[in-house]
Each structure stands twice: as C-alpha cells, then as structure tokens.
Amino acid sequence: MSDYLYQRTRQYFGQLSSGTEKCGEQELQELGATNIKPGYLGVYFCADQRTLYRIVYGSRIFTRFLAPLIAFDCHSSKYLHKTAQNINWADFLTLTKTFAITANVADSNIRNSQYAGQVLKDAIADQFREKCGERPSVDTHNPDLQLNLYIHENKARISVDLGGGSLHxxxxxxxxxxxxxxxxxAAAILRLSEWNGERPLYDPFCGSGTLLCEAHMKAARIPAAFLRKKFGFLRLPDFDAAVWNQVKTQANAEITVATPASLSRGEDAASTSLIAGSDINADAVKAVRANRKALPGGEEIKVRRADFHTLEGFKNTTIVTNPPYGIRLGNAEETALLLKEFGDFLKQRCTGSTAFIYYGEPTLVKKLGLKPEWKQPLRAGGLDGTLCKYALY
Ligand SMILES: C[S@@+](CC[C@H](N)C(=O)[O-])C[C@H]1O[C@@H](n2cnc3c(N)ncnc32)[C@H](O)[C@@H]1O
Incomplete structure (x- = not known):
C-alpha cells in the first residue's frame, strides 16, 4: 500500500461557510480533533482514524472534509498529469466504481478550474487504461469516489472528499x-444561539423547517450524517470497517428520542412541545411534515399554518428564525413592512424571550426597529446574510 500525505501527517482540512469558522473550531475540539488551525474558508486539524470517522459522522457545521493524497508545485497541466500518476489509483478505485472531481484553481498558471479537473480525470483514466485496458466511469451525481483538486499560487493538492459530497x-x-x-x-445559527434544548424553541417563519429539523437533531443527539448512505472514507486504502462500525454504533446509541407515550398529544400542539414552528404558506407546513418523518422522533417537531400576526406570543422561548428577505421572496417594501411589524410583535408579545434572526440581506437589519445585542455576518448558499441576537425585556 502506498504512503499518502494524510497517512504521514494525519492532517485533514474541513471546509465551511464564511462566518462559521469559530463554531467549526469549537465543534472539532468537542469531537476530539487536535492541532486545529484556521485556513482559507476552512480549518486544518489532526485526528486519528477513529476520531476522523467520528468527525465526518457527527459534524453539523462543516460542508466537506478532505484527506490530502499529495501536495506539489504545479506550473503546468503537463506536470499535473505527470504528478497525478504518482498516485496508485487502484488503491481507491476499481473498474466497477465511479468517480468525480471538483476543482478550484486561483492565481496560478493553470487558469481554468474545469480544465484542471479534466486533466486530473485524464491522468486517472490513462493510468487505468495502461494497466487494465479499460477505465472507471465518471458519475458527477452520485460517485463512489469524490476527489478534490485545489491549486493556489501554483501549489496543488489532490484530496479525497471524506463525506463523498457536500455534508449539508x-x-x-x-x-x-x-x-x-x-x-x-442552520446548524451554525443554532450553535451561535447557544440553545441547549432546555427551553422551548420556536420558528415563526419556518419554511421547509430546516432550523426546526436541525434543532431536533441537536436536541435528540442524532448524528448529522445519520441518514447519509455513502461516505468517501470507505474508499481510502486504510479504511477499517470494524472501527467505523464501532464509531457509528456508539454515536447512534446516544440518540435520545422521547417515547410515543411522552409525546404531546393532539395535532401539532405547539404550546406543549420543545421544538415548534409555523408558516403562512400551507405548502411549507406540508414540507415540514414530510421532512420530519425521516428523523427518529421527528414527530416531536410541531408545526402549523399561521401568519405570525395571529400568534399569541412567546414567553421564555428561544425564537430562531429566517424571515423573508425581499431578494428572492416578495418585494423590498413589503419585506420592510413585515419586518417592522415582526419587530413590534417581538417587543409587545415576547418578553422574557431571546430572538436570533438571520437576515438574508444585511440592509434589512435596521428595518426590525430593535437594537441587536450582537451581529454576526454569515455567508452561505450565495447569501450575504447576518445573524442578530435580541434580548427581549
Ligand atoms: C426565507 S423563508 C424561510 C426558509 C426556512 N428557513 C427554510 O429553511 O426553509 C421565509 C418564510 O416566511 C414565510 N412567511 C412570509 N410571510 C409570513 C407571515 N406573515 N407569517 C408567517 N410566515 C410568513 C414564507 O412563507 C417563507 O416560507
């Protein structure tokens, strides 16, 4: 078996969204990583094999984890093709397995990311053809092996994507x-809210229920990758199935869902439940009901159709929400009015609660008419968003 970079150093890279770096570092520490160091839009860390499996299975904040195979100076596509041959690709792939490559190139002689990915793909195909006369296929949707090629200032790194695709x-x-x-x-917002499952959590603009589902997963200690079918680390040459099974069994044993008898009775009785939400749109409520079914104990998430104006209000509750933000939903004036009215609702009917509001657009923060205790820019999914905390006295 060859000796790859991650095997020599036990160092990995986790990618995350801008603004979530501190949350990511804390999470890695809790999951047992060591030598945690910030990098560009991500974090470097060290972990032994067992800890690494635990991290990929349990992390809620990171979008990808990468295991580097080689790192080298790379000034031309010819050299990229030649150096990629130093990897014995049969360590990772057979003719019946599929692969895909994501490539990111910046400030380098090779300028085009797609082209760089193509060169690496050809190098893999050429090595297989030379040895076996055939090559494994590319599958960009659901590959067995997802590779990552990163070239910055002519320094290249080829890595295996340990989750086998984005962990979101x-x-x-x-x-x-x-x-x-x-x-x-949503998971980063919940971590920043410091909600620990002890007091009720409510989302009055719940949409398809992402914040509610993430809150339930956190409270019930459901590993973030519990429903994931494929993991990239299964393709590593030193993958240890016994260790992976132990990690999974141990993490799954910690899941704590209430027994059906202890669940609140009645159709989505928000007042008696720990995690609840509402939305004006009937399709959104339907989506939450469909999504919660996939999660163990998911029926504990209560949801109903309601315009927030009609809600009674909330005492001693953590309100975590993402109101409409005008760019993609509704128009700007309507959004500004809705936020002003929501600000009044919080002031008048939610005393003793704390609100965490994620604005998809930073100029909306001042429309609420309340002074935030703190603001944290959080960029994700093409949104230039901001999270604000409000203590409601
Ligand atoms: C940005 S989306 C929330 C997305 C959600 N976080 C998710 O992950 O799916 C805002 C939601 O607010 C809802 N909404 C708009 N006006 C409302 C109102 N007056 N009362 C309650 N919900 C409203 C919309 O139907 C939409 O689902």
Missing part, C-alpha cells in the same frame, strides 16, 4: 419551498 445534504429534505436555508448554516 443531510437526507431529511424530501420537500422544500422557496429559499430553503442550507442545513450547515
């Missing part, structure tokens, strides 16, 4: 409505 795809989203939030962003 948890697997519970069967249905969504307009402008769903990325699951990893």
């Amino acid at each position: 795809k948890r697997g519970y989203r069967a249905e969504s409505v307009e402008a769903p939030m990325q699951e990893t962003l």
Whole structure:
C-alpha cells in the first residue's frame, strides 16, 4: 500500500461557510480533533482514524472534509498529469466504481478550474487504461469516489472528499419551498444561539423547517450524517470497517428520542412541545411534515399554518428564525413592512424571550426597529446574510 500525505501527517482540512469558522473550531475540539488551525474558508486539524470517522459522522457545521493524497508545485497541466500518476489509483478505485472531481484553481498558471479537473480525470483514466485496458466511469451525481483538486499560487493538492459530497445534504429534505436555508448554516445559527434544548424553541417563519429539523437533531443527539448512505472514507486504502462500525454504533446509541407515550398529544400542539414552528404558506407546513418523518422522533417537531400576526406570543422561548428577505421572496417594501411589524410583535408579545434572526440581506437589519445585542455576518448558499441576537425585556 502506498504512503499518502494524510497517512504521514494525519492532517485533514474541513471546509465551511464564511462566518462559521469559530463554531467549526469549537465543534472539532468537542469531537476530539487536535492541532486545529484556521485556513482559507476552512480549518486544518489532526485526528486519528477513529476520531476522523467520528468527525465526518457527527459534524453539523462543516460542508466537506478532505484527506490530502499529495501536495506539489504545479506550473503546468503537463506536470499535473505527470504528478497525478504518482498516485496508485487502484488503491481507491476499481473498474466497477465511479468517480468525480471538483476543482478550484486561483492565481496560478493553470487558469481554468474545469480544465484542471479534466486533466486530473485524464491522468486517472490513462493510468487505468495502461494497466487494465479499460477505465472507471465518471458519475458527477452520485460517485463512489469524490476527489478534490485545489491549486493556489501554483501549489496543488489532490484530496479525497471524506463525506463523498457536500455534508449539508443531510437526507431529511424530501420537500422544500422557496429559499430553503442550507442545513450547515442552520446548524451554525443554532450553535451561535447557544440553545441547549432546555427551553422551548420556536420558528415563526419556518419554511421547509430546516432550523426546526436541525434543532431536533441537536436536541435528540442524532448524528448529522445519520441518514447519509455513502461516505468517501470507505474508499481510502486504510479504511477499517470494524472501527467505523464501532464509531457509528456508539454515536447512534446516544440518540435520545422521547417515547410515543411522552409525546404531546393532539395535532401539532405547539404550546406543549420543545421544538415548534409555523408558516403562512400551507405548502411549507406540508414540507415540514414530510421532512420530519425521516428523523427518529421527528414527530416531536410541531408545526402549523399561521401568519405570525395571529400568534399569541412567546414567553421564555428561544425564537430562531429566517424571515423573508425581499431578494428572492416578495418585494423590498413589503419585506420592510413585515419586518417592522415582526419587530413590534417581538417587543409587545415576547418578553422574557431571546430572538436570533438571520437576515438574508444585511440592509434589512435596521428595518426590525430593535437594537441587536450582537451581529454576526454569515455567508452561505450565495447569501450575504447576518445573524442578530435580541434580548427581549
Ligand atoms: C426565507 S423563508 C424561510 C426558509 C426556512 N428557513 C427554510 O429553511 O426553509 C421565509 C418564510 O416566511 C414565510 N412567511 C412570509 N410571510 C409570513 C407571515 N406573515 N407569517 C408567517 N410566515 C410568513 C414564507 O412563507 C417563507 O416560507
């Protein structure tokens, strides 16, 4: 078996959204990583094999984890093709397995990311053809092996994507409505809210229920990758199935869902439940009901159709929400009025609660008419968003 860079150093890279770096570092520490260091839109860390499996299975904040195979100076596509041959690709692939490449190139002689990915693909195909006369196929949708090529200032790194694709795809989203939030962003918002499952959490603009589902996963200690069917680390040459099974069994044993008898009775009785939400749109409510079914104990998430204006209000509750933001939903004036009215609702009917509002557009912050205790820019899914905390006295 060859000796790849991650095997020599035990160092990996986790990618995350801008603004979530500190949350990501804390999470890695809790999951047992060491030597945690910031990088560009991500974090470097060290982990032994067992810890690495635990991290990929349990992380809620990171979108990808990468295991580097080689790193080298790379000034031309010819050299990229030649150096990629130093990897014995049969360590990762057979003729019946599929692969895909994501490539990111910046400030380098090779200028085009897509072209760089193509060169790496050809190098893999050429090595297989030379040895076996045939080559494995590319499958960009659901590959067995997802590779990552990163070239910055002519320094290249070829890595295996340990999750086998973006980790924000948890697997519970069967249905969504307009402008769903990325699951990893929702998880970062919940971590920043410091909600620990002890007091009720409510989302009055719940859409397809991403914040509600992530809150339930956190409270019930459901590993973030619980529903994931494929993991990239299964393709590593030193993959250890026994260790992976132990990690999974141990993490799954910690899932704590209430027994059906202890669940609140009645159709979506928000007042008696820990995690609840509402939305004006009937399709959104339908989407939450479909999505929660995928999660163990998901019926504990209560949801109903309601315009927030008609809600009674909330005492001693953590309100976490993502109101419409005008760009993709409705128009700017309507959004400004809605936020002003929501600000009045919070002031008048939610005393003793704390609100965490994620604005998809930073200029909307001042429309609420309340002074935030803090603001945190959080960019994800093409949104230049901001999270604000409001203590409601
Ligand atoms: C940005 S989306 C929320 C997306 C959600 N975080 C998700 O991940 O799917 C805003 C939601 O506010 C809802 N909405 C708009 N006006 C409302 C109102 N007056 N009362 C309650 N919900 C409203 C919309 O139907 C939409 O689903």
